[in-house]
Amino acid sequence: MVNEDRDGYDPSAVERKWQRLWEERGTNAFTLQELKSAKDPFYNLMMFPYPSAEGLHMGNIYAFTGADVHGRYQRLRGRAVFEPIGFDAFGIHSENFALKVGQNPMDLIPRNVENFTRQLKRIGGMFDWNHSVDTTDPAYYKWTQWVFVQLYNAGLAERKEAPVNWCPSCMTVLANEQVIAGACERCGTPVEQRRIAQWFFKITEYVERLLANLEHIDWSETTRKAQVNWIGRSEGARLSFPVLDDHGGETGTRIDVYTTRPDTVFGATYMVLAPEHPLVDEVTHEGLSAPVYAYREKARAKDLVERQKVDKTKTGVSTGAYCRNPATGEPIPIWIADYVLMGYGTGAIMAVPGHDQRDFEFAKQFDLPIHRVVAAPGVAADVPLEEAYVGPGALVNSGAFDGTDVSESVRVVTEWAAENGWGEAQVNYRLHDWCISRQRYWGPPIPIIYCDSCGPVAVPEGDLPVVLPRLENFKPDESGVSPLARLEEWYRTKCPSCGAQARRETDVSDTFLDSGWYFLRYPSTDFDDRPFDRELTKKWLPVDTYIGGNEHAVLHLLYSRFLTMVLHDLGHLDFEEPYDVFRAHGLIIAEGAKMSKSKGNVLLPDPIIEEFGADTLRTYLMFMGPFEEGGDYRHEGIQGPFGFLHRLWDSVNAALATGPDGPPDPDVERKVHQTIRQVTEQVPKLQYNTAIAALMECLNSVRAGGRTPVRAEVEPLVPLVAPFAPHVAEELWERLGHTRSIFDGASWPSFDPAKATESSVTIAIQVNGKLRASIEVAKGTTEAEVVAAARTDENVQRHLDGKQERKVIYVKERLVNFVVG
């Protein structure tokens, strides 16, 4: 190891020293009074981790370092930066791990939190440990339950029986956002549909606002787009089809469908209900026929992964019943097929095989009629279709609407349907209400009491928290009921409103409710009588910058926006968007491959910090590639930043050792000022990799030829490096004679434009766009002089020789281009 030289840079000694001093001096922690009186507050937030038993992984460290660099930069600029961290410690992940190792999460989690805290301190984050949160602490989840009660009282929390996603491995229901391509996001098991009574938050009531605000909030584009896609707004119409009896008369029942192409209704040759559709029983009025019954049972048993495979052959069964196409007046058969999903639209479609590929395939499969009702220009109305046609054109075979261009046909046909009472324009969304019930143990109990006479009653605020009891057998089961239902002495209680015997809700809430409001809690952790203090919230929120992973684009980031809007509407907050700026960081991979346990290429931070120090690790992570795009961790590459910090250390110490300070070399001084300018521009934009490259370049100039720098040449570099390598910067700052922390007192250097200006510039000389020479001229040389000088170049002359000069392009301080022909 190279750290043994007595005067040399010893990262672990420097880091231990400063981590201890920061803690002792409270450098990074606010007191309540400081939070209240802070001038120029800056709330720097990063996504809090869940404390796994494995400890922090490199992805966490990458994200936290990038966010910490941002916070430290703002602080070096003189802002009062609040940078809290906490633990998202409830949830299935922690619980599953506890089950695996056969311990109680109540014992396990504190140990994991302790380990995480140690690791977080070790990487040198500027965390305010006075204001940490742990979602499993009753003092925290008391207010999570309070949030639930606010929504309940506002009519935004509703218990209803609905088809929900059931993970047979996790043995709990999941929100739609937690189902990835039909499988549980946690364990990958295909989810099943179950009908159980669950608590839902009515996020769909906020859908238009959630969507509209996305237009103007300053977020990473990828995240913004992911939310837009997830919300999935589409415009179309709801059309109503009367069901017919055996004699062709109307039964009075109507089947509503949602379609984005109401203009193709003349081509609707059959109708399809989802197998779960409530009208399936009714339309097969003779009672469920055997084939219908069998098909429905089969579809129900199928998991969503299997069912949603696009490439499989379509299946379905005819009900034998008919309804009337309201446009043509013709009877059309009603089918059941699992390609229609109960969870979207009305769970029923009008099938237009001529102009929808899925309907086309189904019609071919079951020999149903295919009618063309749209024709491209120049295509006759009777040309048969080989596949569904969805392109431009005009309506055909559509009665009075023949010839209507598709650009206006949706509107025209919808109006006609509305006039005749069988349709209306409708907007539809993919977003569903947020199912927050979980039939598991490790979460905050939902604060509801069921009373036979009063129904569900919210636990009064004074009775919160409803404490999660210690439960030795917390293993979930198939029943769809939480393990808490095994603890009778816990769930038996009195009705808060009438005092009768009553029963607590035994489900716990989704972890995403814990994390949906945590940023509101951080500044107010000094208060135990309110979730968030009005004055502090006004001062510190909304969050100035939020940095985190895009994997939460439609989970946490959507839910927290929703909850913030609700709390705003209920008068608790005076803003409705929680984060002024959100930036998604990239993903890091190792040696060109995704890190995974099975590949055995998971990087552990501790040994790397041991060998090179946290400063080097931080600097390297930020140097690997653009922070918002991620990077490839190559073990050999860490040598670059490691050597850089060593050379910085040597240079500052050498400058200090030479005694009286001389004047800076003019060329070096210019480079230093150019570097200050570049780093100041790039760091706030999270362009860390190029900022570090500029610092390296600058240090190379400072040390060129092995010269000994003077203090004025190296001192400004120390704060520029400080966001990346805070410990070594703090140590060098102290050695430079400063008595305050580098992070106090706005240490960031300012650049002098005059000193950053070059006295001469290099001009590229092109002939016909090809580089033929480059010349050095004094700044301020006129165009005529530059062009004249360019002409005298031997190589340029050779290329101009004998050719006719047509034009000369001159770009100030950049190039001359002779166009010859």
Place this chain on the structure above:
RNA sequence: GCCGGGGUGGCGAAACGGUAAACGCAGGGGACUUAAAAUCCCCCGGGUUCACUCCCUUCUGGGUUCAAAUCCCAGCCCCGGCACCA
């Protein structure tokens, strides 16, 4: 299929429409040293040449422009999200 983001040396990557490859890793050569480490200097896309030079090179093919990695059109490939969404 739809929506994002990408494709540049051996590798990680730079580059307001204006000298492609900054910075770093790896590699080669040299200085200092008894030696090693550290440090400093030089070379480092391909071809051509003794050299000067010249030609080629930013996924492919077209286009705009005095000038394109960058802008436009068409296509291919990789990564991420959504997906029988009607």
